Structures are given as C-alpha cells and as structure tokens.
Amino acid sequence: MTSARLAPRMVAALAAVAALGTTPATATAPAPRPAVEHVIGSSRPFDLGGFQTLLPKVDVPAPHRDGYVTHMTAELQYADGRRVPIQRVMLHHLVFLASGQGAGRTSCDDRAGEPFYGTGEEHQDLVLPDGYGYRVAPHMRWRMQAMLMSHSEAYEQVRVVYRYTLVIGRSLTPVKPLWLRANGCTPNPSYDITGGGAPGSVHVKSHDWTMPLSGRIVAVGSHLHGSAYGMKIAEPGCAGRTIVRNRARYGNPHDRVYRLRPTLHEPGPISTGYWMSRIGLPVAKGQVLRVTAAYDAQYPHPQVMAIDHVYVAPDEAAAKTPCAPLPADRHIHWGRHDGSFHFPRVIVPLTRLTAAGAPVPVDRPPGAQTILTARRATIPLKDAQFANPNISIAAGTTLTWKWLDRGVDHNVLLASGPRNVSSPTRGYGATYRRRFDTPGTYRLFCYLHPVTMQEVVTVRTAAGTVPFDEYAGADGRPVWPATRPDPPVSRATPRKGA
Numbered sequence: 001m002t003s004a005r006l007a008p009r010m011v012a013a014l015a016a017v018a019a020l021g022t023t024p025a026t027a028t029a030p031a032p033r034p035a036v037e038h039v040i041g042s043s044r045p046f047d048l049g050g051f052q053t054l055l056p057k058v059d060v061p062a063p064h065r066d067g068y069v070t071h072m073t074a075e076l077q078y079a080d081g082r083r084v085p086i087q088r089v090m091l092h093h094l095v096f097l098a099s100g101q102g103a104g105r106t107s108c109d110d111r112a113g114e115p116f117y118g119t120g121e122e123h124q125d126l127v128l129p130d131g132y133g134y135r136v137a138p139h140m141r142w143r144m145q146a147m148l149m150s151h152s153e154a155y156e157q158v159r160v161v162y163r164y165t166l167v168i169g170r171s172l173t174p175v176k177p178l179w180l181r182a183n184g185c186t187p188n189p190s191y192d193i194t195g196g197g198a199p200g201s202v203h204v205k206s207h208d209w210t211m212p213l214s215g216r217i218v219a220v221g222s223h224l225h226g227s228a229y230g231m232k233i234a235e236p237g238c239a240g241r242t243i244v245r246n247r248a249r250y251g252n253p254h255d256r257v258y259r260l261r262p263t264l265h266e267p268g269p270i271s272t273g274y275w276m277s278r279i280g281l282p283v284a285k286g287q288v289l290r291v292t293a294a295y296d297a298q299y300p301h302p303q304v305m306a307i308d309h310v311y312v313a314p315d316e317a318a319a320k321t322p323c324a325p326l327p328a329d330r331h332i333h334w335g336r337h338d339g340s341f342h343f344p345r346v347i348v349p350l351t352r353l354t355a356a357g358a359p360v361p362v363d364r365p366p367g368a369q370t371i372l373t374a375r376r377a378t379i380p381l382k383d384a385q386f387a388n389p390n391i392s393i394a395a396g397t398t399l400t401w402k403w404l405d406r407g408v409d410h411n412v413l414l415a416s417g418p419r420n421v422s423s424p425t426r427g428y429g430a431t432y433r434r435r436f437d438t439p440g441t442y443r444l445f446c447y448l449h450p451v452t453m454q455e456v457v458t459v460r461t462a463a464g465t466v467p468f469d470e471y472a473g474a475d476g477r478p479v480w481p482a483t484r485p486d487p488p489v490s491r492a493t494p495r496k497g498a
C-alpha cells in the first residue's frame with residue numbers, strides 16, 4: 001500500500017527537521033499528515049426495471065478536503081454491495097463533474113461543472129501517471145450524469161458506487177481535464193451517422209480545439225460507441241502529425257454484451273485504449289488540436305459519441321517546445337486484453353414481451369399495415385404508442401411525428417434500416433420531421449419505451465415495389481465481416497505498454 005510507504009517517509013522528514021534544531025513552522029498549524037486514502041462514495045439509489053432507461057443527473061458526495069484524486073472507478077451495485085450484472089441493468093455511460101470553489105471551467109460551456117472522470121460500457125478507470133493528480137478542494141461539489149438501461153422486467157434498486165484514491169498532505173502535479181468531442185460543443189454530445197456508404201467506408205468527424213492552457217498531456221481516454229474504429233488527436237501546426245491514438249476493442253462472439261435483451265443500441269467497445277505518458281506531450285495555449293473520430297459509414301449509426309478525455313498538466317515551459325518529439329515513455333493502457341479491434345455488425349432488433357414477460361425479437365409491432373399515398377403524413381405519439389405502427393409510404397414522403405403525451409418524454413430512433421432516423425428526446429407539443437428518399441424497411445422505436453413503442457415504415461420504390469427487407473429476422477446477434485480495411489485512425493498505434 002502506498003500509505004504504508006508514505007508514513008515512514010514522513011517520520012524521516014520530521015526527524016531530519018528535528019536534527020537541524022529548528023522548530024517546524026507546521027508545529028502550531030500542522031499540515032495534514034501525508035496519506036493515501038481509498039474512499040468509497042455512492043449515488044442515491046435508483047429504481048428501475050421494465051426495460052426502462054434512466055438519465056439521472058444528481059449530486060454525489062465529494063471529498064470535501066484538499067488533495068488529489070489519482071485513480072477512480074465506478075460500477076453499479078445493489079444495496080448489499082453486490083455488483084449489478086449487465087444482464088439486469090447496464091451502465092451505458094457515466095461522467096463525474098466538479099463544480100464550486102476550486103473547480104475549473106469545462107471544455108464546453110453548456111455543462112454544470114468540469115467533467116473529470118467518464119466511463120461506460122468500456123469500463124475505463126481514471127488512471128494518471130505517477131506524480132499527477134486531479135486537485136480537489138473542500139468547497140468543491142461533485143455531480144454525476146449517467147445513462148442506465150434496464151434489461152429485465154423486474155424492478156430493482158441500484159446505485160452507482162465509485163472508489164477513488166485520494167492523496168492528501170502532499171503536493172502532486174495537478175491535471176486539467178479537457179473533454180474534447182470529435183463533433184465540437186454541440187447541444188447534444190452525440191451525433192448521427194446517416195449510412196449508405198460503400199462497404200468498408202469510414203465516417204470521419206473532426207473538430208479543431210484551441211488549447212486554453214500550456215501544459216503537457218499526460219493521459220487520454222476515449223468514450224466511443226459500437227462500430228467505432230477509434231479516435232486520434234493531431235497537430236495541424238506540426239505538419240498535421242498524429243500525437244495520440246485511441247483504438248476501440250470489441251468483445252468476442254460469446255461476450256455477454258451480445259446477449260443483452262432488448263438490444264437498445266449496438267453494443268459498444270468493451271475497452272478503449274488509454275494513452276499515458278509521465279513525461280507528457282507539450283501543448284501551447286492557443287495551439288489547435290484536431291480531434292477526429294472514425295466510424296463505419298456503410299450502415300446508419302444513430303447518436304454515436306466520440307469524446308476524448310484529455311488530462312493536461314499545466315506547464316508554461318511546454319509552450320517553448322512546439323512540435324517536440326513524442327515522449328519516449330508513451331504507451332497504451334488497456335482495461336481488457338481480450339476481444340478484437342474488428343467490430344461486428346449488430347442489427348438491433350425490435351423487441352416485444354411474450355405473455356410470460358420475456359423479451360423476444362419481432363419483425364414488426366402487431367396490427368395491419370396502413371398504406372399511405374399522400375406525400376406528407378403526421379404520426380401522433382400518444383398513450384406511449386406510435387399511432388400508426390405499420391405504414392407503407394412512397395419514396396419522397398415526409399413524415400412528421402407529433403408528441404401528444406403529457407408528462408412523459410419519447411423519442412423516435414432507428415433500430416434498423418437503410419438510412420438513419422433519430423429524433424431528440426422530447427415532450428408534449430414537439431414535432432420531428434423526416435423525409436424518406438431511400439426505399440427499404442425502417443424499424444423505429446422509442447429507446448425510453450423500447451418494448452411498447454415501435455413502428456415499421458416501409459418505403460416503396462418509385463415503381464411502387466417494396467425492396468427486399470434486408471433486416472427481417474434480425475435478432476441482435478453479432479456478425480463479423482470477412483474482411484475489413486484498416487482505417488487511418490487505427491494504423492500504427494504507439495508502442496504497447498507493459
């Protein structure tokens with residue numbers, strides 16, 4: 001234990017001071033005894049079940065002390081401390097934010113604090129090289145934003161339990177966390193990939209971020225969704241060289257992530273590569289970093305995310321060494337070493353419950369198909385149902401969904417189909433309009449009510465025929481394409497760490 005190592009060191013330091021015959025200045029107001037504490041915190045409990053999705057934004061206990069967080073993990077637990085299996089409730093994503101006196105400013109202005117630790121299906125810990133820490137102070141408050149998905153009918157009470165290592169009474173080099181999205185500071189952190197690209201084509205999203213401080217990048221983690229190749233950070237001012245790459249690693253065919261029902265989205269990476277360097281990579285205030293994410297472009301991917309978690313140790317001297325060689329000690333830390341860099345194709349099925357309450361994939365919701373000939377049609381979202389759950393329209397028709405439920409939010413999201421469909425989550429009075437130009441079968445659902453709210457839109461060709469339904473019979477099983485090109489972002493990763 002580090003604390004066991006520190007205590008004798010402190011004793012030795014005090015002995016040395018006494019030997020000099022001086023009175024330590026700290027004798028009257030003793031500095032906190034150097035220590036390393038392993039602290040456990042918990043959110044309030046959340047009740048969820050019935051295949052529900054919760055998006056809690058809640059205050060959680062902060063350290064309320066001066067010190068540094070050097071390591072942090074989080075997981076879902078029951079009240080008795082047992083870990084919640086993802087077959088019951090999945091922690092899709094999670095971010096901790098600090099606010100109040102002593103907290104910094106966030107990379108995007110829209111957030112209620114500074115994000116400093118993020119994780120999700122990739123189960124990434126907060127890890128910093130030796131000697132670095134995230135500064136905390138007595139008046140700092142912590143807040144947590146999460147997305148929890150129930151994968152069972154039964155209601156359960158779960159909480160987010162987080163553990164962190166707190167170093168007190170000792171100075172570490174502080175780090176400033178910068179959350180750099182490949183899509184910039186958009187109102188919604190996610191973005192949509194339309195699909196329709198050639199097999200193996202790559203969807204690239206980039207944003208140029210101006211560094212708010214000079215310093216050394218000492219760690220970079222990534223949050224990505226399914227069908228992501230990875231992310232990279234490049235320096236346009238240094239001949240565009242790539243300085244950091246984070247790849248995504250996917251589960252093996254029998255990984256439990258592919259057995260969750262209902263499937264609410266493509267399963268995400270089981271791990272993302274975490275870049276680290278104790279020496280650090282110098283960046284200058286005002287310098288532009290280009291953050292790029294690469295996803296599959298062949299198929300539609302609604303509401304994907306690509307967020308780099310960049311930890312910068314402030315250092316004015318770093319501004320004096322632009323385009324310096326990459327630090328020799330850079331390496332990639334993996335939370336898991338199994339799986340593969342090749343992501344499978346997972347066709348998200350619509351799911352309904354059997355009489356016994358078991359979730360099963362279905363091709364369409366019950367009810368007869370309505371054939372529409374008008375070029376425009378409105379579909380009410382009412383009583384937690386799509387008013388016309390099975391419709392056939394001509395290519396070029398515009399559909400408008402109208403939110404008519406008071407007090408309950410819905411969304412319209414693609415499960416499968418030739419092109420993306422993705423509305424924001426909205427309440428009473430909202431509308432969402434979408435023109436369907438590409439013929440085919442679109443399966444849609446509300447991810448807040450996935451087993452009750454589904455709609456199938458069949459888009460006829462100009463000749464009035466219905467194209468082959470390539471998504472019929474989808475059951476959420478992963479399929480790995482025989483070959484896949486290696487896109488630029490995943491080539492030539494930095495050398496592997498120990």
Ligand SMILES: [Cu+2]
Nearest residue numbers: 410446448449
């Ligand atoms: Cu809904």
